[in-house]
Amino acid sequence: MTGKTAASGEATVPVRYGEAEKPERPLGRSIWRGLCCTCPACGEGKLYGKFLKPVDVCAACGEDLHHQRSDDLPPYLVIFLIGHVTVGGFMMTDMVWQLSIWTHLAIWTPITIATALLSMQPIKGGVIGLQWALRMHGFGDEDESFDPGRGGPIE
Numbered sequence: 728m729t730g731k732t733a734a735s736g737e738a739t740v741p742v743r744y745g746e747a748e749k750p751e752r753p754l755g756r757s758i759w760r761g762l763c764c765t766c767p768a769c770g771e772g773k774l775y776g777k778f779l780k781p782v783d784v785c786a787a788c789g790e791d792l793h794h795q796r797s798d799d800l801p802p803y804l805v806i807f808l809i810g811h812v813t814v815g816g817f818m819m820t821d822m823v824w825q826l827s828i829w830t831h832l833a834i835w836t837p838i839t840i841a842t843a844l845l846s847m848q849p850i851k852g853g854v855i856g857l858q859w860a861l862r863m864h865g866f867g868d869e870d871e872s873f874d875p876g877r878g879g880p881i882e
């Protein structure tokens with residue numbers, strides 16, 4: 728966004744701190760595109776080739792996506808969210824109706840499994856979008872053959 732100052736008439740440029748030469752990667756938009764299971768860069772290419780296996784390169788824009796290292800965060804988030812929903816649902820239904828524990832198991836076990844399977848893909852996509860926006864794990868175009876912890880090449 729550019730504008731002109733009223734006093735001097737000079738064009739103003741928004742101040743950006745650090746890495747001003749790199750294109751902006753809005754965090755919310757990137758996470759949202761990941762949640763929609765699309766490429767965080769363009770929002771059009773598919774993020775996944777298989778169920779939880781992201782594509783190496785976006786078919787639409789060519790963005791390298793093999794850098795993603797979502798690791799344990801998506802399952803942790805799924806357990807955290809689905810656990811609260813199903814345990815809360817179990818406790819609320821238990822307060823309203825007196826059901827046997829087997830009935831509760833018959834109700835809540837399939838719901839837990841189904842919601843976990845359905846939410847795993849978008850949540851992992853959101854984590855990949857987060858990593859892409861923050862330029863983590865090679866998404867920032869840094870040299871991946873160099874290990875900064877060791878000060879030498881990755882073995």
Ligand SMILES: [Zn+2]
Nearest residue numbers: 766769785788
């Ligand atoms: Zn793309």
